[in-house]
Amino acid sequence: MTDTMMLLMEILVSGLLVLAGVFGLVGSLGLLKLPDLMTRLHAPTKATTLGVGGALIASMLYFGVFMDQFSFHELMITLFLFLTAPISANLIAKAHVLREEQPEKLPPTGAACGWATFDETADPSRPPEA
């Protein structure tokens, strides 16, 4: 590989690392500064996950180009984090709705049944009987 290519890869890895750090910091700052839990959920699940993804891709490029040991482990971690972040956010939001919100004050669902967290019917997929 020529020197110019090496310099370009170095710039790419450094840029990815700086981007990852900025996104991670923005995510944690959002967790600290935003006013309530439903808005606070946005920052870590989006910005921080993207920051970690950037760090993992930078690590993959670094080990592939400069260490000659290319591997897809990092992509596996990135995929796992991208899959699990929405699930854990959904579960935390459900817990928040159950513990902190009043069922009468929630907006309408636009469907035949109410909010799944508060649904008293035996089978939530069926509309409640009148």
Place this chain on the structure above:
Amino acid sequence: MIGYALLFAFGCFGLGLLMNLYRAAIGPTVPDRVLALDTMVINVIALMILYGIWQGTAMYFEASLLFAMTGFISTVAYARFMLRGNIIE
């Protein structure tokens, strides 16, 4: 150049970890604290990956993969405990 970028990223994620710790301490509700702990796990994964680059060894990938899995499972367990008052029914 990669060294300076690494130091910058270390600083960012370390500062983020401190912010998450503050949020976990002040709350105010239990889901807030669980969310802060979940974010702390993600930041620690990033720190481990960066430390792997810093040391030039691929040994930390397995550790961070295990950390990601245990973090997700503990978040699910916390959320389930808050929702049902029980983890395995």
